[in-house]
Amino acid sequence: MxxxxxxxxVGFPPEFPCRIQGLGGNPVRLLPQGDVAAVVSPSPLSPxxxxxxxxxxxxxxxxxxxxxxxxxxxxxxxxxxTAEAVIALLAQRAQVFRSALERVAGKVEMGLxxxxxxxxxxxxxxxxxxxxxxxGAEYLYWRLKEERGRSRVRAEGERLIxxxxxxxxxxxxxxxxxxxPTERLLLTAAFLVxxxxxxxxxxxxxxxxxxFPHLRFxxxxxxxxxxxxxxxxxxxx
Amino acid sequence: xPADLEPGAAEHRITLLExxxxxxxxxxxxxxxxxxxxxxxxxxxxxxxxxxxxxxxARDLRTGRDF
Numbered sequence: 001m002x003x004x005x006x007x008x009x010v011g012f013p014p015e016f017p018c019r020i021q022g023l024g025g026n027p028v029r030l031l032p033q034g035d036v037a038a039v040v041s042p043s044p045l046s047p048x049x050x051x052x053x054x055x056x057x058x059x060x061x062x063x064x065x066x067x068x069x070x071x072x073x074x075x076x077x078x079x080x081x082t083a084e085a086v087i088a089l090l091a092q093r094a095q096v097f098r099s100a101l102e103r104v105a106g107k108v109e110m111g112l113x114x115x116x117x118x119x120x121x122x123x124x125x126x127x128x129x130x131x132x133x134x135x136g137a138e139y140l141y142w143r144l145k146e147e148r149g150r151s152r153v154r155a156e157g158e159r160l161i162x163x164x165x166x167x168x169x170x171x172x173x174x175x176x177x178x179x180x181p182t183e184r185l186l187l188t189a190a191f192l193v194x195x196x197x198x199x200x201x202x203x204x205x206x207x208x209x210x211x212f213p214h215l216r217f218x219x220x221x222x223x224x225x226x227x228x229x230x231x232x233x234x235x236x237x
Numbered sequence: 238x239p240a241d242l243e244p245g246a247a248e249h250r251i252t253l254l255e256x257x258x259x260x261x262x263x264x265x266x267x268x269x270x271x272x273x274x275x276x277x278x279x280x281x282x283x284x285x286x287x288x289x290x291x292x293x294x295a296r297d298l299r300t301g302r303d304f
Contacts, residue, residue, distance in 0.1 A: 006267060008265070009265060041302065050261075052253055054296060055253075055256055055257060055260055056253070058260055059256050059259075059260055071260070072264070072265050073260070073264040073265065074261075074264055074265045075261065075262075075263075075264050075265065075266060075267070076260040076261055076269060078267045082266070089267060109300075111255060170296050218251065220251070220255050222250070223259060224259075224264075225254075226259040226260075226263035226264045227263055229263075
């Protein structure tokens with residue numbers, strides 16, 4: 001097995017103190033280049049099945065390593081043909097990796113999703129005058145109502161998001177917000193939080209939950225900093 | 238969270254979905270050049286791209302790759 005499966009990027013040294021098993025039961029180790037290293041295991045050169053067992057194992061490796069040091073998680077099924085290719089990659093992107101590692105050192109990601117049920121406006125039929133003008137006018141009436149309804153809902157959503165932000169932002173070093181990702185989701189957010197502020201963050205989120213009883217909250221974490229590896233993208237794409 | 242799922246099952250499903258969202262969509266993207274030499278083939282697979290090949294990606298992947 002010449003090819004290399006990559007789980008993440010870490011700083012180097014230190015060497016790898018633990019014995020972790022990766023995909024296929026293959027041993028996880030570090031491939032260092034200068035002051036950064038890739039967390040890898042040997043692999044055949046073909047994608048691993050996208051199923052719960054493999055995805056969970058990948059994540060477990062990343063989290064196990066994170067227990068000891070900062071890590072930049074890499075996407076599932078990232079394979080390089082040879083160790084040399086990995087070294088070359090590290091050399092090429094050492095600077096961005098180093099900066100990103102500094103940014104996430106001592107911090108974890110907390111995920112938040114908020115479900116909502118925007119209140120529907122009661123349907124008001126067009127008045128006599130519009131009805132008399134014919135089907136075209138009626139059609140436009142309903143379109144305009146629909147558009148106004150959407151704007152109203154969006155404005156209400158934005159107000160809510162704004163109100164929710166303040167209590168949570170102060171406990172996070174960074175955040176990544178995605179408003180209205182779907183019809184039922186008001187917000188999907190990721191927060192970069194100091195490890196020792198995670199409990200405070202959880203408590204604060206619980207308080208926010210109480211303050212907004214009509215919203216449904218899903219708080220997850222701590223995660224490796226998946227949303228906060230900015231700057232590490234391949235610029236060639 | 239559906240009310241009809243037991244707490245354990247719902248939590249498990251949510252955890253898996255959250256994990257999938259992260260390991261497939263986020264994190265460091267390594268998708269650089271493909272170098273093909275006569276003797277070796279350096280191939281880079283990005284799981285998500287294989288699953289959801291965009292036209293652009295398919296075009297890139299198609300250039301002389303051998304897999």
